[in-house]
Amino acid sequence: MSELPMPSHSLPAALGTGDQVARRAHIVTTLVEAFSGLMSADPAAFRTKFRKMASDPFAFYRGSACLFYADVVRLDDPWADERTSRVWIQGDLHAANFGTYMDGEGTLVFDVNDFDEAYLGHFTWDLRRFAASIALLGWSKALPDSEIDNLVRIAATGYLDQVREFAVGTGDSTFSLHLGNTEGVVRNVLRKARLSSRNELLNSLTELEGYDRRFRIAPGVRVLGEAERANVVEAFSEYLGTIPADKRMRGVAYTIKDVVGRGGFGIGSAGLPAYNILIEGHNQALDNDIVLSMKQGNVSAVSRVVSDERVERYFRHHGHRTAVSQRALQAHADPLLGYTEMGGVGFVVSELSPYESDVDWGDINELDELRPVMDYLGRAVAKVHCVSDSDSDHTLVPFQTESAIERVVAGREAELVGWLSSFALGYSAVVRDDYRLFIEAFRNREIAGLDSTTATGRPASLTG
DSSP: OOOOOOOOGGGHHHHHHHHHHHHHHHHHHHHHHHHHHHHOOHHHHHHHHHHHHOOHHHHHHHHHHHHHHHHHHHHHHHOOOOTTTEEESSOOOOOEEEEEEEEEEEEEEEOOOOTOOOOOOOOOOOOOOHHHHHHHHHTTTOOHHHHHHHHHHHHHHHHHHHHHHHHHHHSSTTTTTTTTTOHHHHHHHHHHTOOOOOOHHHHHHHEEEEEEEEEOOOOTTTTOHHHHHHHHHHHHHHHHTTOOOOOOTTTTTTTEEEEEOOOOOGGEEEEEEEEEEOOOSSOOOOGGOOOEEEEEEOOOOOGGGOOHHHHHHSSSHHHHHHHHHHHHOOOOOOOEEEEEEETTTEEEEEEOOOOOOOOOGGGSSSHHHHHHHHHHHHHHHHHHOOOOOTTOEEEEOOOOOHHHHHHHHHHOOHHHHHHHHHHHHHHHHHHHHHHHHHHHHHHTSSTTTTTTTGGGGGGGOOOO
16 A cells, blocks of 8 residues: 555545546445435435535535545555554544533543444544545635645644553543633533533423423424334333443433434434433432433444454444444443344434533634644544443454554654645545535436435425
8 A cells, every 4th residue: 555645636536536427426326325225214304314415515524424435445545454444433523523421420521422333444534534524614614725734734633642642651541621621612612511401401302291201292203102112112121231230320210201203313313213212310300300312223334345244243233333332432431321122123322411512613713713623623533542431342442542553653643644634635625526416416316215206217206
């Protein structure tokens, strides 16, 4: 493999994007192959997903991880060796997948916060996807390439600095970004999350019925029939056995109060069946009730390009994969994180936390604000790559990720930073072109499976 950075202008040629007709067909084929099963089950959800993706290039990028991996797997990776090509990665690392949550130790932290696509792969796949998202974000703010380059370099340097601290043992394994060690935009996001409360979340999703809570019936909420509810309750019972023993609540906890079906999730979760489960918390006080999300696990975009039977055999289903991956990528994972199965399909279970708050990129436009945020984001990525939960399984990655990365980049840090920046600028241009091709394909009803008439060539409905 070449050890030279790939010039940004060579990316379109390397990916074969010069032929616009062929590239448009490739985009359509990749999306259909990735989502055909879910589209058949819920075409309306995917019409909504694709219209959200049509809003701007960054939204398109967020919803098309499958296209990114179909591309990146064809490119040389001079940083991949036997170990660094098979580490836990987040899988859909972009600027909108960072935010706050309350970790298992009770600390409000800023971190990567979405693990639906997590899998094992090249650590640089996360870095490339993340870097390209920074470039797209910068382009959306009309920043020149020189300033985008600077932002990517800051993020990459922050990542490498933090990895090095973990590798040499000077970085505390409990490192996190929190109210005590952040400033500016990130600290303000943490402060905003701190103002939230469990009561606020409960009152938005539930209402009092007599002397107890029940879910509100609102848009996106579906009342279950007896048979479906019984299936969910049975799956919930199986989920309880997947919570690590040292994280289990005692006493009255976990008593089910209500169950509803859920819809209306974001771009990445279109068409995935999901349920909300209201349970008793650690005591019977109504303000300690807990809302759990039980969502069907989906095929990871990364798994579509990784051929490793040992990894495939390890996971029972995609709900299991998501939960195991999250524990491997978070230092103190949600104590309620677990998995279950219903109708032969895997589901991941986690708490709907009141303390989640995302960065509002629309409010961050000045370089003096953007630069420190990029350093924080880079360090957050290093943390998820290098610091796992105490209950994580080390079977698939039986070595220290920070040591593996540090060994492959030692003495070549500047080269990796430049390589990522070059890729980010080049691939963001590819994405912007792909976005236009996607719009035309979508408008002209070229994406089969969005309703019952698309595959026959008859005009698709505009509803949904």
